[in-house]
Amino acid sequence: MSPSLLLGRLKAHRQADWDAxxxxxxxxxxxxxxxxxxxxxHYLRQDYxxxxxxxxxxxxxxxxxxxxxEMRVASSTVHSLIDEEMKLHIATCAEEGISEDELEATPESxxxxxxxxxxxxxxxxxxxxxxxxxxxxxxxxxxxxxxRLAEKSGGPPPEHPYHDWINTYTGEExxxxxxxxxxxxxxxxxxxxxxxxxxxPRWPSLMRIFSTASKLEAGFWQMGLDGS
Amino acid sequence: MSPSLLLGRLKAHRQADWDAxxxxxxxxxxxxxxxxxxxxxHYLRQDYxxxxxxxxxxxxxxxxxxxxxEMRVASSTVHSLIDEEMKLHIATCAEEGISEDELEATPESxxxxxxxxxxxxxxxxxxxxxxxxxxxxxxxxxxxxxxRLAEKSGGPPPEHPYHDWINTYTGEExxxxxxxxxxxxxxxxxxxxxxxxxxxPRWPSLMRIFSTASKLEAGFWQMGLDGS
Amino acid sequence: MSPSLLLGRLKAHRQADWDAxxxxxxxxxxxxxxxxxxxxxHYLRQDYxxxxxxxxxxxxxxxxxxxxxEMRVASSTVHSLIDEEMKLHIATCAEEGISEDELEATPESxxxxxxxxxxxxxxxxxxxxxxxxxxxxxxxxxxxxxxRLAEKSGGPPPEHPYHDWINTYTGEExxxxxxxxxxxxxxxxxxxxxxxxxxxPRWPSLMRIFSTASKLEAGFWQMGLDGS
Amino acid sequence: MSPSLLLGRLKAHRQADWDAxxxxxxxxxxxxxxxxxxxxxHYLRQDYxxxxxxxxxxxxxxxxxxxxxEMRVASSTVHSLIDEEMKLHIATCAEEGISEDELEATPESxxxxxxxxxxxxxxxxxxxxxxxxxxxxxxxxxxxxxxRLAEKSGGPPPEHPYHDWINTYTGEExxxxxxxxxxxxxxxxxxxxxxxxxxxPRWPSLMRIFSTASKLEAGFWQMGLDGS
Numbered sequence: 001m002s003p004s005l006l007l008g009r010l011k012a013h014r015q016a017d018w019d020a021x022x023x024x025x026x027x028x029x030x031x032x033x034x035x036x037x038x039x040x041x042h043y044l045r046q047d048y049x050x051x052x053x054x055x056x057x058x059x060x061x062x063x064x065x066x067x068x069x070e071m072r073v074a075s076s077t078v079h080s081l082i083d084e085e086m087k088l089h090i091a092t093c094a095e096e097g098i099s100e101d102e103l104e105a106t107p108e109s110x111x112x113x114x115x116x117x118x119x120x121x122x123x124x125x126x127x128x129x130x131x132x133x134x135x136x137x138x139x140x141x142x143x144x145x146x147x148r149l150a151e152k153s154g155g156p157p158p159e160h161p162y163h164d165w166i167n168t169y170t171g172e173e174x175x176x177x178x179x180x181x182x183x184x185x186x187x188x189x190x191x192x193x194x195x196x197x198x199x200x201p202r203w204p205s206l207m208r209i210f211s212t213a214s215k216l217e218a219g220f221w222q223m224g225l226d227g228s
Numbered sequence: 229m230s231p232s233l234l235l236g237r238l239k240a241h242r243q244a245d246w247d248a249x250x251x252x253x254x255x256x257x258x259x260x261x262x263x264x265x266x267x268x269x270h271y272l273r274q275d276y277x278x279x280x281x282x283x284x285x286x287x288x289x290x291x292x293x294x295x296x297x298e299m300r301v302a303s304s305t306v307h308s309l310i311d312e313e314m315k316l317h318i319a320t321c322a323e324e325g326i327s328e329d330e331l332e333a334t335p336e337s338x339x340x341x342x343x344x345x346x347x348x349x350x351x352x353x354x355x356x357x358x359x360x361x362x363x364x365x366x367x368x369x370x371x372x373x374x375x376r377l378a379e380k381s382g383g384p385p386p387e388h389p390y391h392d393w394i395n396t397y398t399g400e401e402x403x404x405x406x407x408x409x410x411x412x413x414x415x416x417x418x419x420x421x422x423x424x425x426x427x428x429p430r431w432p433s434l435m436r437i438f439s440t441a442s443k444l445e446a447g448f449w450q451m452g453l454d455g456s
Numbered sequence: 457m458s459p460s461l462l463l464g465r466l467k468a469h470r471q472a473d474w475d476a477x478x479x480x481x482x483x484x485x486x487x488x489x490x491x492x493x494x495x496x497x498h499y500l501r502q503d504y505x506x507x508x509x510x511x512x513x514x515x516x517x518x519x520x521x522x523x524x525x526e527m528r529v530a531s532s533t534v535h536s537l538i539d540e541e542m543k544l545h546i547a548t549c550a551e552e553g554i555s556e557d558e559l560e561a562t563p564e565s566x567x568x569x570x571x572x573x574x575x576x577x578x579x580x581x582x583x584x585x586x587x588x589x590x591x592x593x594x595x596x597x598x599x600x601x602x603x604r605l606a607e608k609s610g611g612p613p614p615e616h617p618y619h620d621w622i623n624t625y626t627g628e629e630x631x632x633x634x635x636x637x638x639x640x641x642x643x644x645x646x647x648x649x650x651x652x653x654x655x656x657p658r659w660p661s662l663m664r665i666f667s668t669a670s671k672l673e674a675g676f677w678q679m680g681l682d683g684s
Numbered sequence: 685m686s687p688s689l690l691l692g693r694l695k696a697h698r699q700a701d702w703d704a705x706x707x708x709x710x711x712x713x714x715x716x717x718x719x720x721x722x723x724x725x726h727y728l729r730q731d732y733x734x735x736x737x738x739x740x741x742x743x744x745x746x747x748x749x750x751x752x753x754e755m756r757v758a759s760s761t762v763h764s765l766i767d768e769e770m771k772l773h774i775a776t777c778a779e780e781g782i783s784e785d786e787l788e789a790t791p792e793s794x795x796x797x798x799x800x801x802x803x804x805x806x807x808x809x810x811x812x813x814x815x816x817x818x819x820x821x822x823x824x825x826x827x828x829x830x831x832r833l834a835e836k837s838g839g840p841p842p843e844h845p846y847h848d849w850i851n852t853y854t855g856e857e858x859x860x861x862x863x864x865x866x867x868x869x870x871x872x873x874x875x876x877x878x879x880x881x882x883x884x885p886r887w888p889s890l891m892r893i894f895s896t897a898s899k900l901e902a903g904f905w906q907m908g909l910d911g912s
Contacts, residue, residue, distance in 0.1 A: 055527060056809075059518030062511065062534060063576075064353050066433075068542075068560055071511060075534045078518060082528055104524055110798045110903055113896075117801030120519075124808050125292050125740075127355035194429050201422050205294075212797075219794055283746065283755060284581075290743030290762060291804075296770075296788055299739060303762045306746060310756055332752055338675055341668075342566045345573030348747075352580050353512075440569075447566055520809050522889075581748050583811035650885050657878050661750075 003182030006189040007140055009197050010133070010210045017214040021137060022145050026221035031149035033161050040162065041096060043224030045106045048089040050220070052104070053116035054138060055081040060123040061131055070128075073184045080177050088168045111223035115216035122209060129192045132185050133206050137213045143178045146170040231410030234417040235368055237425050238361070238438045245442040249365060250373050254449035259377035261389050268390065269324060271452030273334045276317040278448070280332070281344035282366060283309040288351040289359055298356075301412045308405055316396045339451035343444035350437055357420045360413050361434050365441045371406045374398040459638030462645040463596055465653050466589070466666045473670040477593060478601050482677035487605035489617050496618065497552060499680030501562045504545040506676070508560070509572035510594060511537040516579040517587055526584075529640045536633050544624045567679035571672035578665055585648045588641050589662050593669045599634045602626040687866030690873040691824055693881050694817070694894045701898040705821060706829050710905035715833035717845050724846065725780060727908030729790045732773040734904070736788070737800035738822060739765040744807040745815055754812075757868045764861050772852045795907035799900035806893060813876045816869050817890050821897045827862045830854040 002008040011018045026043070029035035058081065061074035090100055108116075123131035146169025150156060156166050168174065193200035200206075222228075230236040239246045254271070257263035286309065289302040318328055336344075351359035374397025378384060384394050396402065421428035428434075450456075458464040467474045482499070485491035514537065517530040546556055564572075579587035602625025606612060612622050624630065649656035656662075678684075686692040695702045710727070713719035742765065745758040774784055792800075807815035830853025834840060840850050852858065877884035884890075906912075 052524060052527070055531075056519045056521075059515045059527075059531065059534075062515035063519065065512075066353070068508060068538065071508070071515075071534075072538055075511075075515065075531065075538060078515075078527075078531045079535065082524065082531060086524075108896075110794060110900070113802050113900070114794045114798035117805040118797050120808065121801040121804045124352075124804065125294070125355075127353075127358065130355065191429050201419050212792075216794070216797070280752060280755070283759075284749075287743045287746035287755075287759065287762075291740045291747065293740075296736060296766065299736070299743075299762075300766055303739075303743065303759065303766060306743075306755075306759045307763065310752065310759060314752075336668075338566060338570045338672070341574050341672070342570035345577040346569050348577045348580065349573040352576065440564075444566070444569070522809070580808075581750070581811075583809075583814065586811065647885050657875050 003140060003143075003178045004136075004185045006133075006185055006197060007136055007182065010136070010207060013198075013207055014211045014214060017211045017218075018137075018141075021214045021218040021221070022141050022148075024218050024221040026224050027145055027149070029225075030162050030165065031152055033153070035162065037161070039224050039227065040165075041093070041098075042227050043221075044089055044092060045098070045103060046109055046112045046220070046223065048086060048093070048103045049106050049108055050112055050116055051081050051086055051089070053120060054135070057116070057119045057123060057131065057135060060120060061128060061135070064123065064128040064131060066128075070184055070188070073180050077177060077181060080173075084173065085168065088164055092164065109223050109228055111216070111219045111228065115213070115220055118212060118216060126209075127192065129188050129202075129206070130209060132181075132188055133209045134213050136181075136185060136210065137217050139181050140178060141214075141217060142169045143174060146174070231368060231371075231406045232364070232413045234361075234413055234425060235364055235410065238364070238435065241426075241435055242439045242442060245439045245446075246365075246369075249442045249446040249449070250369050250376075252446050252449040254452050255373055255377070258390050258393065259380055261381075263390065265389070267452050267455065268393075269321070269326075270455050271449070272317055272320060273326070273331060274337055274340045274448070274451065276314065276321075276331045277334050277336055278340055278344055279309050279314055279317070281348065282363070285344070285347045285351060285359065285363060288348060289356060289363070292351065292356040292359060294356075298412055298416070301408050305405065305409065308401075312401065313396070316392060320392065337451050337456055339444070339447045339456070343441070343448055346440060346444060354437075355420065357416050357430075358434070358437055360416055361437045362441050364409075364413060365438065365445050367409050368406060369442075369445060370397045371402060374402070459596060459599075459634045460592075460641045462589075462641055462653060463592055463638065466592070466663060469654075469663055470667045470670060473667045473674075474593075474597075477670045477674040477677070478597050478604075480674050480677040482680050483601055483605070485681075486618050486621065487608055489609070491618065493617070495680050495683065496621075497549070497554075498683050499677075500545055500548060501554070501559060502565055502568045502676070502679065504542060504549070504559045505562050505564055506568055506572055507537050507542055507545070509576065510591070513572070513575045513579060513587065513591060516576060517584060517591070520579065520584040520587060522584075526640055526644070529636050533633060533637065536629075540629065541624065544620055548620065565679050565684055567672070567675045567684070571669070571676055574668060574672060582665075583648065585644050585658075586662070586665055588637075588644055589665045590669050592637075592641060593666065593673050595637050596634060597670075597673060598625045599630060602630070687824060687827075687862045688820075688869045690817075690869055690881060691820055691866065694820070694891060697882075697891055698895045698898060701895045701902075702821075702825075705898045705902040705905070706825050706832075708902050708905040710908050711829055711833070713909075714846050714849065715836055717837070719846065721845070723908050723911065724849075725777070725782075726911050727905075728773055728776060729782070729787060730793055730796045730904070730907065732770060732777070732787045733790050733792055734796055734800055735765050735770055735773070737804065738819070741800070741803045741807060741815065741819060744804060745812060745819070748807065748812040748815060750812075754868055754872070757864050761861065761865060764857075768857065769852065772848060776848065793907050793912055795900070795903045795912070799897070799904055802896060802900060810893075811876065813872050813886075814890070814893055816865075816872055817893045818897050820865075820869060821894065821901050823865050824862060825898075825901060826853045827858060830858070 055078050058074050058077045062071050065071045065074060089103065093103055119134045122134040146166055149166050150170045153160055156163050189197065193202055197203060283306050286302050286305045290299050293299045293302060317331065321331055347362045350362040374394055377394050378398045381388055384391050417425065421430055425431060511534050514530050514533045518527050521527045521530060545559065549559055575590045578590040602622055605622050606626045609616055612619050645653065649658055653659060739762050742758050742761045746755050749755045749758060773787065777787055803818045806818040830850055833850050834854045837844055840847050873881065877886055881887060
């Protein structure tokens with residue numbers, strides 16, 4: 001069951017982009033536990049910096065909201081990214097002797113710059129709906145990936161090398177973030193383009209944003225594999 | 229004949245706000261030639277600063293455009309505001325011994341701050357359509373006022389004290405700015421909310437932006453009269 | 457003791473603006489308990505809408521931060537405004553039969569538009585320091601006012617008609633918001649213009665922002681008295 | 685002779701990044717006339733889209749300016765990019781049967797997204813100086829490259845396959861754009877961080893922006909070679 005009607009339609013129209021992202025080789029290797037530690041750590045450091053910019057992007061969603069209820073959702077997502085999701089990165093990297101300051105100073109890869117700045121620029125250029133669509137592959141894709149990998153690996157067992165990662169994106173807390181974000185995405189969509197999404201003249205442009213963000217997510221996984 | 233279909237519909241739904249702005253006492257006195265010189269000069273100095281922020285807002289429209297053709301229209305409007313429209317202000321104030329530097333340093337009245345910053349913030353918050361709607365009362369209203377006053381005063385005659393002002397907003401150059409801006413407004417509207425404007429879920433919000441900007445224009449005239 | 461070195465210098469250079477704001481007649485009447493209920497309620501409704509835009513402005517500070525630690529401070533201020541400070545408004549208005557939806561739909565006065573949009577536009581135009589300086593009269597001024605009125609009214613006693621308002625801005629929670637915001641303001645200032653504030657070429661421009669925001673605060677009180 | 689004092693200092697501190705960009709293999713092959721046509725056309729199509737976003741970024745500089753004189757410079761740069769510099773791209777691509785609409789619809793490479801959106805986001809995040817520093821490698825680097833290649837190739841002769849490209853970036857018109865932009869950059873720098881640039885606490889951050897933009901320029905050339 002999709003956490004959002006709009007997400008469901010975007011995925012249906014951009015299935016190939018979505019699958020290339022959510023079933024990327026990096027993801028499959030992570031699920032199988034065969035992903036080289038080096039690749040994972042490279043990804044994790046870049047992802048820490050990505051989360052900083054995604055938190056900035058969700059804060060931009062607060063700036064662009066025109067309802068207090070939506071400001072609350074977007075603001076609590078900023079909090080969730082900065083205070084909850086980053087904990088995994090900090091803890092995992094600490095085990096490897098990488099400090100929080102070092103994490104924050106990670107030189108950004110091109111794949112990282114491209115993805116995060118595309119999202120914030122989409123927010124500057126368009127309205128709240130454009131921004132939320134640019135943010136949606138990350139929020140909802142991670143949940144879909146986490147859930148699928150958890151089912152596949154049967155849990156995952158405590159000895160699975162990426163046990164903590166999988167659990168972060170399947171836990172109740174993250175599920176709730178997705179449910180709330182999905183419901184907000186639909187509210188904003190209904191208020192902006194109505195209920196027949198494909199009939200809106202904005203549909204092609206929204207698909208383009210969704211497609212670009214999905215491809216940039218795939219590029220982010222590839223960067224993990226390549227160490228680029 | 230309205231230079232824009234969307235403008236036509238917005239005016240029809242917000243006629244009282246539009247009339248209160250375009251038939252404000254300041255305007256009527258200016259047309260009759262009875263407006264005290266002091267009121268006119270106070271208005272003109274504030275309007276010089278307003279044009280700076282409207283040029284910033286049209287530049288923000290360039291930032292928010294996603295077609296080169298529209299970037300060209302918005303960019304040429306920036307140029308028209310900075311290099312053409314301001315000339316009247318500079319020339320008129322020079323006659324009164326007020327320099328260009330003094331003009332630029334005019335302390336902004338509350339009515340001025342409220343209007344211009346509402347427009348730029350609308351651009352930060354919403355999309356290109358929201359921003360263009362916030363800009364439309366100024367662009368199109370001045371043309372409507374100028375044309376009406378010119379007809380009423382029969383020209384106006386060279387000895388009319390506000391001859392130059394009326395001519396600035398009835399000249400061919402300004403008419404062309406309006407025609408181009410009107411056509412861009414409709415293109416953006418069609419691409420964003422389709423052709424049945426009132427059927428869009430965004431209609432109430434667009435009317436609200438239009439109504440607020442019209443009221444702030446009226447407040448700007450009032451500031452001229454009050455010297456506030 | 458000032459919660460911020462920069463605030464201390466800005467106040468010293470713009471003492472008249474600061475005093476006109478923090479000792480405004482509205483404030484004195486509120487402290488004496490003689491402020492008409494109608495004035496207070498008019499102010500409170502406008503202030504509810506103001507808080508929405510100040511929360512947007514603090515969210516913009518998150519967007520503009522380049523340190524995770526500062527994103528945390530700005531983000532927790534958004535939360536504090538939306539979830540804590542607004543409670544007073546909601547509760548007080550509920551007693552008068554004004555619902556939360558009605559509060560959110562309050563038509564904004566010109567004084568309100570001018571102030572809040574000046575702040576968000578300052579954030580769009582300048583850097584984090586410009587934005588924080590524009591936000592500082594509100595954050596720190598309210599604490600200074602609250603503390604002074606509490607001392608003067610000796611508590612204030614439970615029967616004081618504006619007991620809750622005074623307590624909101626003197627409580628430990630608000631004191632902590634100020635201390636944290638003050639320390640962030642100084643950190644950002646040191647990193648941006650160094651420690652000798654007045655020697656920075658940006659000093660005149662920072663004073664101008666501070667002065668404008670202080671005057672707009674005074675205009676906001678005046679709006680409460682005038683019912684405008 | 686450098687068109688800007690600030691540029692001179694940034695280059696001196698980030699010489700390796702600057703050289704890797706201005707002497708990139710793509711540039712050397714272009715100068716020698718040995719660059720494969722396919723690489724050049726791939727670059728040119730991406731560069732057309734890049735110019736769109738650089739025009740948006742210069743428009744953002746108008747939004748962030750606080751002097752009319754600087755708004756004029758930034759606004760005329762928008763015009764120069766959209767109306768002059770793009771002409772080369774349109775004409776060259778037309779010869780190869782690529783229309784203007786096709787050009788505008790070029791799918792952006794990751795290197796392109798990373799560079800252009802980094803620039804616009806820098807403008808959203810920081811102040812005018814940050815944005816101008818992010819824009820400077822493009823403006824000034826192209827002039828330096830064009831001039832060096834022109835000298836090396838002795839003209840270049842009319843039969844040089846990249847004759848038009850080299851001439852675009854050595855012509856008087858482009859030289860003037862650089863001189864004006866350089867003088868504005870220094871004015872803004874002096875007004876923001878004073879005359880002893882390296883003594884400013886912002887110096888490390890400005891170098892970081894300059895360095896990132898230079899590296900992204902090098903990545904853009906590499907994309908041309910790789911066809912990625």
